[in-house]
Amino acid sequence: MKRREYINDFLYFVVRPAESLAEGTLIYCSGVNLDRFIPLTKGRHGLSSNPVIRGLQIVRQGVSSLVLSRGGTPRLIRGKDCAGIAPTADAWYTDLLLIENAAESLPADIIDYSVRSLFEKIFISSTTELQLPDRLPAPGELQQHIEALCRQFGRG
DSSP: OEEEEEEESSEEEEEEEEESSOTTOOOEEEEHHHHHHHHHTSSSSSSTTHHHHHHHHHHHHHHHHHHHHOOOOEEOSSTTTTHHHHHHHHOEEEEEEEEEOTTHHHHHHHHHHHHHHHHHHHHHOOOOOOOOOOOOOHHHHHHHHHHHHHHHHOOO
């Protein structure tokens, strides 16, 4: 299976083969840049639930459901399988998942689902009436879109 990725200075989602494990086994890596999202989230959530962190956790649950619906098996794991992916040295919240028996089309579907779902969760919990463009933009285009939103709706 081929590696799929979506990476910019705000987030990353990577689905790659788990080289040392059985064929059809993948590692799902995800991360959000806590520093870069501050203008959209500061003052818009309680102390215990940053919408970016909670959004990434909910996305992982959705990815697990997607994997199960396609006959795969998701497994929570810990470790350094995703180290070095974050494109900046800012504060990142990361998550990872092992996926066994993955269908060939699953990596591309996971990336699209993850990006869209993350922003749906962030926008619902931190601001109102914001949304992604209809077509999933390239990572750099999405970064420009988020930067514009941070300037428009940012509180500091």
